[in-house]
Amino acid sequence: MPGLIERYRDRLPFADGDPVVTLGEGDTPLVHAPHISELVDTEVWLKLDGTNPTGSFKDRGMTCALSAAVREGAKAVICASTGNTAASAAAYAARADLTCAVIVPEGKIAAGKLAQALMHGARVIALRGNFDQALTLVRALTDRQPIALVNSVNRFRLEGQKTGAFEIMEQLDTLDGLCIPVGNAGNITAYWKGFNELDVAPRLFGFQAEGAAPLVLGKRVDQPETIASAIRIGNPARWEEAMEAMTASRGMVRAVTDAEILAAYRLLAAREGVFCEPASAASVAGLLRYGADGARRVACILTGHGLKDPDTALHQVGGVIACEPNLSAVEEAVLG
Numbered sequence: 570m571p572g573l574i575e576r577y578r579d580r581l582p583f584a585d586g587d588p589v590v591t592l593g594e595g596d597t598p599l600v601h602a603p604h605i606s607e608l609v610d611t612e613v614w615l616k617l618d619g620t621n622p623t624g625s626f627k628d629r630g631m632t633c634a635l636s637a638a639v640r641e642g643a644k645a646v647i648c649a650s651t652g653n654t655a656a657s658a659a660a661y662a663a664r665a666d667l668t669c670a671v672i673v674p675e676g677k678i679a680a681g682k683l684a685q686a687l688m689h690g691a692r693v694i695a696l697r698g699n700f701d702q703a704l705t706l707v708r709a710l711t712d713r714q715p716i717a718l719v720n721s722v723n724r725f726r727l728e729g730q731k732t733g734a735f736e737i738m739e740q741l742d743t744l745d746g747l748c749i750p751v752g753n754a755g756n757i758t759a760y761w762k763g764f765n766e767l768d769v770a771p772r773l774f775g776f777q778a779e780g781a782a783p784l785v786l787g788k789r790v791d792q793p794e795t796i797a798s799a800i801r802i803g804n805p806a807r808w809e810e811a812m813e814a815m816t817a818s819r820g821m822v823r824a825v826t827d828a829e830i831l832a833a834y835r836l837l838a839a840r841e842g843v844f845c846e847p848a849s850a851a852s853v854a855g856l857l858r859y860g861a862d863g864a865r866r867v868a869c870i871l872t873g874h875g876l877k878d879p880d881t882a883l884h885q886v887g888g889v890i891a892c893e894p895n896l897s898a899v900e901e902a903v904l905g
């Protein structure tokens with residue numbers, strides 16, 4: 570399957586012959602979730618966007634952001650990130666032979682993402698501060714330096730991410746509701762753009778972690794906290810657009826606790842066979858807590874892969890069973 574720019578060129582701001590930086594992103598599975606459907610008495614689908622090349626939905630936006638950067642003659646890109654954007658920017662920059670710097674909150678990003686960004690050759694800067702401070706600083710820096718900013722304040726990111734809506738509607742004829750985690754609020758804004766372009770209007774149900782829920786509270790959170798490190802954000806860049814999208818779609822933005830996020834995270838893995846990261850499970854946690862509100866067919870966006878953060882996973886589950894290398898010991902260990 571070709572990458573997103575080639576598949577959707579007529580709906581993306583790229584002409585034939587423009588440079589394309591791609592890793593074959595998009596075309597991710599949309600799978601039915603029988604167990605969760607039964608729990609909420611609604612038809613529930615899971616969009617497995619953690620199966621993108623670097624393990625998150627960010628690749629949809631990054632193919633466009635990096636292709637546009639190359640077209641504009643940029644030599645370097647930068648982003649602030651809670652992990653996924655950093656890994657994605659680093660990979661696509663490596664592919665395009667551009668220099669990449671990423672600024673992440675020190676001690677608050679998952680090991681898998683640090684490993685990716687470093688392996689792809691990015692300059693990784695651990696900020697003694699949070700994501701919101703990192704984003705403010707990179708915005709100021711890119712005003713002074715000729716470095717392309719590839720956070721979702723970059724419009725090409727949203728153009729790429731709207732293709733998630735296209736893919737869902739190619740598979741399902743109708744959709745009543747979309748459950749989606751909200752951090753910096755770029756993705757929900759992008760989905761709404763994609764649905765608008767198709768003339769469909771599912772209700773958008775956005776979910777934030779309780780300790781990082783500025784949109785729910787209606788005010789900035791100076792010290793956001795949540796186990797879902799990807800959405801540990803207190804001052805979303807796309808605040809107004811996201812609120813407009815939820816209002817226009819007759820949707821809602823609501824909060825879920827870390828305990829609810831972790832319960833959904835375990836349930837998805839144990840009952841649906843889907844290992845996503847905690848932030849992604851916020852979409853399902855919200856659906857389980859608040860119900861589908863009359864929507865008969867709902868899609869949950871599982872934004873990132875569980876392998877990003879094995880440490881959180883290993884804290885959630887039982888340990889391994891040590892065993893001597895002989896048949897009776899193995900038999901006992903296996904049969905319990």
Ligand code: F0G
Pocket residue numbers: 625627649650651652653654655721750751752753754755756757799800846848849872873
């Ligand atoms: N889910 C995951 C796995 C994410 O990494 C993010 C954002 C979101 C949801 C929220 O999406 O910001 O568009 O509302 N991660 C960013 C990053 C902030 O740096 O990787 P959003």
